[in-house]
Amino acid sequence: MALRTTAQSPNSITIDEAHLGLVPTNKLALDIPAYWHKFIISNVHGLKRNDVLKILFDYLKPLEFIPLCYTEDAEGAFFFARMCADPVEKFCSDKLTIPNPSDETQPFKLTIVLKYSSTNMVKVDLTENLLSVLQKRFKNKNLCLDKFHDDADLSEFFFLSQPKLLAFVLNVAKNLKPGGIKLSNNEIETLDAFQIMRSGSITSLDLRQNLLRDLAELEYLQHFNLTELWLEGNPLCDLYDEYNYVQQVIKYCPKIEKLDGFLLRQNGVPSFRRNFLCDVSAYEVVNHFLERYFPTYDSKNFIKLETFYQKDALFSLTADFFHKQLSSPSSQVFAYKIYSRNLLLPPHDSTRNLYIGSTEIMRLFNILPRSEHDPYSFTVDVLYHTHKCITLVVTGVFREIPNTERMLGFNRYFVLECRDYTYRIANEQMHVFNALTSQQISAFKKPSIFQEARSPFQRSQMVDTFAIITNLTKDWAKMFLEECHYNLKHAMLLFVDMYKGDKIPLRGFKNADEA
Numbered sequence: 175m176a177l178r179t180t181a182q183s184p185n186s187i188t189i190d191e192a193h194l195g196l197v198p199t200n201k202l203a204l205d206i207p208a209y210w211h212k213f214i215i216s217n218v219h220g221l222k223r224n225d226v227l228k229i230l231f232d233y234l235k236p237l238e239f240i241p242l243c244y245t246e247d248a249e250g251a252f253f254f255a256r257m258c259a260d261p262v263e264k265f266c267s268d269k270l271t272i273p274n275p276s277d278e279t280q281p282f283k284l285t286i287v288l289k290y291s292s293t294n295m296v297k298v299d300l301t302e303n304l305l306s307v308l309q310k311r312f313k314n315k316n317l318c319l320d321k322f323h324d325d326a327d328l329s330e331f332f333f334l335s336q337p338k339l340l341a342f343v344l345n346v347a348k349n350l351k352p353g354g355i356k357l358s359n360n361e362i363e364t365l366d367a368f369q370i371m372r373s374g375s376i377t378s379l380d381l382r383q384n385l386l387r388d389l390a391e392l393e394y395l396q397h398f399n400l401t402e403l404w405l406e407g408n409p410l411c412d413l414y415d416e417y418n419y420v421q422q423v424i425k426y427c428p429k430i431e432k433l434d435g436f437l438l439r440q441n442g443v444p445s446f447r448r449n450f451l452c453d454v455s456a457y458e459v460v461n462h463f464l465e466r467y468f469p470t471y472d473s474k475n476f477i478k479l480e481t482f483y484q485k486d487a488l489f490s491l492t493a494d495f496f497h498k499q500l501s502s503p504s505s506q507v508f509a510y511k512i513y514s515r516n517l518l519l520p521p522h523d524s525t526r527n528l529y530i531g532s533t534e535i536m537r538l539f540n541i542l543p544r545s546e547h548d549p550y551s552f553t554v555d556v557l558y559h560t561h562k563c564i565t566l567v568v569t570g571v572f573r574e575i576p577n578t579e580r581m582l583g584f585n586r587y588f589v590l591e592c593r594d595y596t597y598r599i600a601n602e603q604m605h606v607f608n609a610l611t612s613q614q615i616s617a618f619k620k621p622s623i624f625q626e627a628r629s630p631f632q633r634s635q636m637v638d639t640f641a642i643i644t645n646l647t648k649d650w651a652k653m654f655l656e657e658c659h660y661n662l663k664h665a666m667l668l669f670v671d672m673y674k675g676d677k678i679p680l681r682g683f684k685n686a687d688e689a
Contacts, residue, residue, distance in 0.1 A: 371557030
């Protein structure tokens, strides 16, 4: 017997706004799996099943709710659920009225029929349809569940943000023995459901663009031998610096080799990393130093720049030229070579071109060409750190001003000493060379302000920004951005087209009542 066509039990109880008091006396029926309860919902015309149920899920968070057999009819729509005492209590607390974000003037209205049918009389089997869809998405030992709820072949709304639904899907999926699972774009907040899969076959897991907020969730993955993991686009990515992020992932996934597409190690051997910190506690000091030092160096403000150096600081400069680079024809290094210190060349004087004292160092900097550094090109290696001394190496690209076609690379080795509770440069070696082709191709290309927002925090910021630019309400700004997958440039183009065509209602703008 199909649930959606089964007859209503004579023992059923109808709950509407006038009969909310009947719920507490029938709460036991809502807590046990013996009954199907029917939910009749109005004001949903024009909305698809997934849209309506997604609104209900968002309204009920963090409560779990599994609606089945969603059916549209002349009155609106209806569906069934069981073991749903907490969601029903939430619905009743708001007098069976649920805000409708697509039309604030037409909220959803619910009527609930308790004990509509017995679960013994009507069985619902989701496994056959689910397995068919999973097999369709299973290729080369990899199971793709990206935006799984949007699959048109699913008979039900499998929104994997619901832990019970995710556990059910994974329980069926384990029969396929996948080596990798892609679970991106499912609004997953917890990985507790992975406890259902005790198979050690999973080596790759893609969890991009979800809502994971704590790396402790990876504890549920410890029984897998993961070598590849993607977490990019989750809120937790905004909570950790690079060093702690990697270390925490390794703690839970000790065999990890690739994280967010970056190779951490290969066959157990650590690989190159863009930035290296021998001690994470050096992060704040080094970051503060770099953010202040290079802008000051480029400004030629020598009074301020000298304060970065100890009075008895040492400085030396070397320079080299590489042939067959894009920069070779235009970026000569003569201006630096004449001050270069090379102990192998005569006269063999150890103090020749060794600049002693902050005043002498400033005199040299005044002679050298004016520069502009590209901070996005920097790589930083902290090789040594104590409360008294830090040794770091900064590599990157700069160009001469005003001869911006002169693209140069550099390595600067800093030894910072802490005296009087302040770190200052005690020794510096600077090496300059014409930029390598690989450096020049990507130099001075700042991240675009039109790049897509990934994390919920970035999306929230983009909504605020878009609302300010367009004078739209935040709800309407969010609608534009969602339509364009949070690409600011595309959203702006769509806004301009609709604005020119007078297709945006007055209520979409701020201060509409005053207009």
